[in-house]
Amino acid sequence: MEQESKSETVRLQSAQDTPPVNGENEDYDPHKHRQLPTATNNLETLVHLLKCSLGTGILAMPQAFARAGLVIGVLATVIVGAIVTHCLHMLVRAQYDACRRVRTPLLTYPEAMKVALAAGPTSLGRLTRPAAVAVDIFLVVYQLGICCVYIVFIADNIKKVVDPHYVMSIEVHMAIILVPLIAFNLIPNLKLLAPFSALANVLTLIGLGIIVYYLVSGERTSEPLDLWGSAATFPLFFGTVLFALTAVGVVVALENNMKTPKSFGGPCGVLNVGMTIIVLLYVLVGALGYVFCASKCSDSITLDLPQGPLASSVIIMFAVAIFISYGLHCYVPVEVVWKGYLLPRLEAGGSQRITMWEYALRIALCLLTFILAVAVPRLGLFISLFGALCLSALGVCFPAVMEACLAYGRREKARLLLLKDAFLVIVGLIGLVAGTYTALLAIVRSFG
Template sequence: MSTQRLRNESYNDYSSTEVSPTESPSNGLDDFPSSSSYQRFGETSGTTWFQTLIHLLKGNIGTGLLGLPLAVKNAGILMGPLSLLVMGIVAVHCMGILVKCARHICQRLRKPFVDYGETVMYGLEASPSSWLRTHSLWGRHIVSFFLIVTQLGFCCVYFVFLADNFKQVVEAANMTTNNCQSNETVVLTPTMDSRLYMLSFLPFLVLLVFVRNLRALSIFSLLANISMMVSLIMIYQHIVQGIPDPRNLPLVANWKTYPLFFGTAIFAFEGIGVVLPLENKMNEPQHFPVILYVGMTIVTLVYISLGCLGYLQFGAAIQASITLNLPNCWLYQSVKLLYSIGIFFTYALQFYVPAEIIIPFFISRVTERWALVVDLSVRVVMVCLTCVLAILIPRLDLVISLVGSVSSSALALIIPPLLEITTYYSEGMSPITIAKDILISVLGFIGFVVGTYQALYELIQPSVSPAFANVTSAFVQ
């Protein structure tokens, strides 16, 4: 995989989700139509509306989905789904803002395509503030920084997820039966600490990220999608059966736990980085807004349904990942393993984005002879870094909430509304639109600050309540 592409002006910010990047189109200005109407690479070789919809769904449904039942618990059985609905509407609106600003910039600058970072950079160049125009390049750097933090945060989550699920499967192996209907108490056989499980996965993930070819990674993506889809079907099949009386569940949870809900929810909704690459790959990009709203409506409904049903089914016993609450029988143990396999292969796809941003910085400073050695060495260091961070923060719920609060809120809620103001302010904006954008950014920033503080507080002084304990000890089926 060539890294020269990353050093030039046409570098595309890839999705901060699980969609694999593909070949970038030519950025020649002669290819861009002179007409004022918007057209972006309407090539016959592009993706169809259905393929784009599938990629959009794949890019927004990952590990964050499995943590939503605990998120609903942290908000309340009434406040949780309502908040997910509102957050989904706002997140989709911000995605639409990004697409609109990118289209406007493409028309104004006669560029065929701009990525997320370039959109922010050119938006700042159109700002009425001379200081922002002078420092517009920092906009691109900020987006790249948050993409790196988000993606490496995902990788940390994967380490914790793999360790927790494999640890539970191994510890329950002696008591695992073929009867998934029994309500017997399962006493797990203690094994090694979850941190040792993380270290056990480290060499295999290092070997996985040595695969630098995108076509090879697409095979892993297919395996991940199949295993995760089968697992989700089995999870839904279980949680809809025999739902207990929900009247004992609080409608609104303690306000102190709501920031943890925010971090987990925005972690799940953080798919804004995928919209511009997907739109650019379409053969009819003018239809992308409809696909965006249809796809994200499906995603929001899946989020709300799994979050509510999972919490209704397991109540106060819900854990950081709903897979940890599944019955101790071979059928659902295989579900945990299947989803874990999907997460394992997805690690390479998530790792690709920060690798493509960071590695060229080091390779550009050595001769061609040492380029491969430096490339592989940096990959090893980055994987080890995610493993160390996961070991330091072994609670899955807090890792998800912290990553969501720190970086996902910035990419999904804070930056897009401010981008709309800087892009269109000099051309005239209604006061209502400006007020709306400021309100979204302020709320996103509040969530960023409060969510980060609460997650760090829980890490420093972990709650004694089992509600927050991400344990894989004995549990009742």
């Protein structure tokens, strides 16, 4: 799931380097110690969660269904959605337990991982720092992957609109949007990006409504539908669904900013209600899009819309919305790399050009995503690759490991939790290896 708020999540509020303490600290409730000048209520949080699910991921669902088959696509999307929702619950609970252990209101994902491993078996204590670095690496790679996807998406869709008038290669379109992307990426803080984000949300909602109208009322393909798919292409489906559904960062940020955070994770809480609606939307768009174009589904359903002013307006709206979202998502790796690694070293070295180095980092990361997008302009395969590679770890494996470590020592619960968490780690690792291998193989073959 792509989410503008992901960019706010990785470094939402850094906790002090408080060493873990023994016991559960039952008397300390992190929720009661959070200072939230602009806290959101339950409805506002639900709206944020829903609007953050609308992006390139949902537009890629028809092609994902073409890889899994109609029946398997529906069933697997629901099953993966249930697993993802459970893992997000695990992550929120694990972060809460970690905050309680070190008696601090908020922890970032890497910091919570360190606390969790420190609470587990002694043999894992030495892995606290490497594990936190691994979380940072996966977060950076994933967010940069989203930015690569966005560059390819914008270029593909602009090309579809421009081609009837003047044909240019996809690489030329990427080069044209590079300078505006760099300029937008130099905006230094999220508050300045907020008005642009609001515009992106409006454009996305309008565009998605028009797409559903086309899928329902347009002429469907006469090609027979594949109901069961193929085992060879299912890993690509798995990676796409993970990319679309998994909101690792946004969930943590939304829960951290709620007036009533205990309402977030209940049986009828914000997360369950929001994820239920999101999964239903993805099933709807995926199934309708696959029925509309069958095996000929493009990487984005916008590329399958018939020629015409209305379809072109939809494509332009999504291109503008995704362009705006690029700056939000690139903000995350900038924050992680800058504040976590470069800035401390520059300050320790007495550098007098701190601002120049920060802007240089922003430009460098933007150029890196541009180079990767030009090298591999395969939108659908990019989505599958980064979904399988990063979100299998961030959204499934790491939360399971954190929960198991934090439950270590609770003899009455540890066995059941360990079995369940071990199963989830295995599922995540299989998805990571199989999805990444299949996507990389498909990328290589696409150049053949």
